[in-house]
Amino acid sequence: MASNINCPNCHRPVPPGAHSCPHCGTQLQTQVQQRRLASEELTAALPDVVKQFDASATTNITIAGVLIGFYSGAIFAGRVISGAVFNALVYALPLCLLLTTIVFALRVFYPDGYLTDDSLTLIKKKERRLRFSSIFLEVAIGILIIAVFVYLLRPS
Numbered sequence: 001m002a003s004n005i006n007c008p009n010c011h012r013p014v015p016p017g018a019h020s021c022p023h024c025g026t027q028l029q030t031q032v033q034q035r036r037l038a039s040e041e042l043t044a045a046l047p048d049v050v051k052q053f054d055a056s057a058t059t060n061i062t063i064a065g066v067l068i069g070f071y072s073g074a075i076f077a078g079r080v081i082s083g084a085v086f087n088a089l090v091y092a093l094p095l096c097l098l099l100t101t102i103v104f105a106l107r108v109f110y111p112d113g114y115l116t117d118d119s120l121t122l123i124k125k126k127e128r129r130l131r132f133s134s135i136f137l138e139v140a141i142g143i144l145i146i147a148v149f150v151y152l153l154r155p156s
Helices: 031-043 048-077 085-109 119-153
Strands: none
Touching (some): 048 119
């Protein structure tokens, strides 16, 4: 004998075999349908472009990480003039942008939808996040160059 299940939307009991919740109208899938869909999604190969986005995101993370290491070591090993708020902001801004680059690149790997989105939607999500990551990386490198010049031109 099959027992009642609860609606995933309103959490009220739904009779066995119902295709929709009699209380709120939410469409229901049977457990067999859910297992079949999950099985099909997991066995379907990801398009190569998705793998390329992941590889590009890995490159952005690596570049940003290396720049953070070298830049923060060089700037913080030297003496920053106390009381110079502008200089401190100029020195810190590239670090913030590089960290933002890494966050967007990590979000390329986890776009919230491998099992629910079709390949085209997944590609669009990954592409958008990789674009943001790349833009932040480019801007961070430009500001990092400016920060290095400000650092080098500071009075001793």
